[in-house]
Amino acid sequence: MLKKYKILVVVTEFPSVSETFILNQITDLIDKGHSITIFSYNHNKNSFAHQLYYDYNLADLTITHFKNEKTNWHFLKGIITFFFKYRTQITYSKLFKLLNPLKWKENRAKAKVFYDLPVFLLNTHFDLVHCHFGFNGRKVAEAMRIGVCSARKAIVSFHGSDLTPSKINIYQNVYKDLFFFFDAFIVNSIYLQEILFQVKGDLDKCYLLPEGFKTSYLNQFLSTVKISPKFNIVFCGRLIQWKGPDLAIKIVKKLVDRGTADILFHLIGNGEMMGELRRLVKELHLEENVILYGALSQEQVFKIMAGSDVFLLPGIQEPHSKRSEAQGLVIQEAQFFKLPLLVGNVGGVKYGMLNGTTGFLIEENNMEVFVEKILFLYQNPEKRIKMGEKGHDWVKNEFEISLLGNKLIKVYDLLN
Incomplete structure (x- = not known):
């Protein structure tokens, strides 16, 4: 009989609109019969959440920290709510022991950890704690170091923002306890694995799991009708420099200038570049060709994808941080919806598609090639459809969460 685990999942924000991969993994673990508790440092920053969050009643499984509340009143209210809600589950002896004046230095360190991870005040014992992002893993590693972690084993999944190439020397210091106390390390692409090995070359128990x-x-959503009679191009991602949303708009401008005026570009996402992108659309007179949606729910995104023709993500390597796309689950989702890809050849993107078969991998900043490949797909609908079908078939066998979840459980089994 397969072992069922009691798992504590530690995340930065839950539910997060931009981190659907965490939501998918959690719901798959629930589907497989495992018991999940979610500890989140922040509330959802958006006014909506994805439907899966409601379908699985994940609010009932989530403990959200009170320390990042916006005002002192909300902070105080958060503390009171936590202690009232979990009053029958808190191990009060852990708190009383902190008052021992003979162990004030040791207790000060423990008090800091309990403040940072109040979930460890509960009398619940977990088979394992699974942290998403290295910076959250650091906090649990500190709890393990001083002996207050209520989980037997610890795993961390790196996703990209926690392994920025320009910060390797910093990570070698700040992740020391993480590497010492944790039992397994997961990366989502070969690209990210190579960065991790630059941080610690002799790292054991490192697993590749997209x-x-x-x-x-x-x-x-597959049966969604085409959203517009025009040729629909879609971009989806945070509006930050290394994802290339500004380049995407400039590519659309070149297409329009070459006579393909029946193009409609759907730009989905929010971020620091939104104001700049609005100005760019106006400056290039593309108001009739570009729709800036802002952040959308998963359901809205999938409807737009399923009703579009191609997916465009002209990502680059950010000049200063050297950061780029580690995997980009949206690229696999686009292929599922039978969209040929036009993506920048950076980071781990190439491992999540088949160049020339499910789309085109194009060198960063080469807008002319992006334009030529889009025109090729625009002018050859039968080849576009065939490419989309191949992408759909391929990602179903490589990136379906249930299959990947089975591999994750094997990692859990190895630790137990």
């Missing part, structure tokens, strides 16, 4: 999508959930 982020995945939930086929049973995506299937309902």
Whole structure:
């Protein structure tokens, strides 16, 4: 009989609109019969959440920290709410022991950890704690170092923002306890694994496990009718420099200037570049060709994808941080919806598609090649459809969360 685990999942924000891979993994673990508790440092920053969050009643499984509340009143209210809600589950002896004046130095360190991870005040014992992002793993590593972690084993999944190439020397210091106390390390691409090995070359128990999508959930959107009679290009991602949303708009401008005026570009996402992108659209007179949606729910994104023709993500390597796309689950989701890809050849993107078969991998900043490949797909609908079908078939076998979840459970089994 397969072992069922009691798992504590530690995340930065939950639910996060931009981190659907965490949501997919959690719901798959629940589907497989495992018991999940989610500890989040922040509330959802958006006014909406993805439907899966509600379908699985994940609010009931989530403990959200009170320390990052916006005002002192909300902070105080958060503390009171925590102690009232979990009053029958808190191990009060852990708090009383902190008052021992003979161990004030040791107790000060423990008090800091309990403040940072109040979930460890509960009388619940976990088979393992699974941290998403290295910076959250650091906090749990500190709890393990001073002996207050209530989980037997610890795993961390790196996703990209926690392994910025320009900060390797910093990580070698700040991740020391993480590497010493944790039992397994997961990366989502070969690209990210190579960065991790630059931080610690002799790292043991490192596993490659991509982020995945939930086929049973995506299937309902496949029959979506085309959203516009025009040629629909879609971009989806945070509006930051290294994802290339400004380049995407400039590519659309070149297409329009070459006579393909029946193009409609759907730019989905929010971020620091939104104001700049709005100005760029106006400056290039593309108001009739570009729609800037802002952040959307997963359901809205999938409907737009399923009703579009191609997916465009002209990502680059950010000049200063050297950061680029580690995997980009949205690239696999686009292929599931039978969209040929036009993506920048940076980071780990090439490991999540088949160049020339499911789309085109194009050198960063080469806008002319992006334009030529889009025109090729625009002028050859039968080849575009065939490429989309191949992408759909390929990602179903490589990135379906249930299959990837089985591999994750094997990692858990190795630790137990």
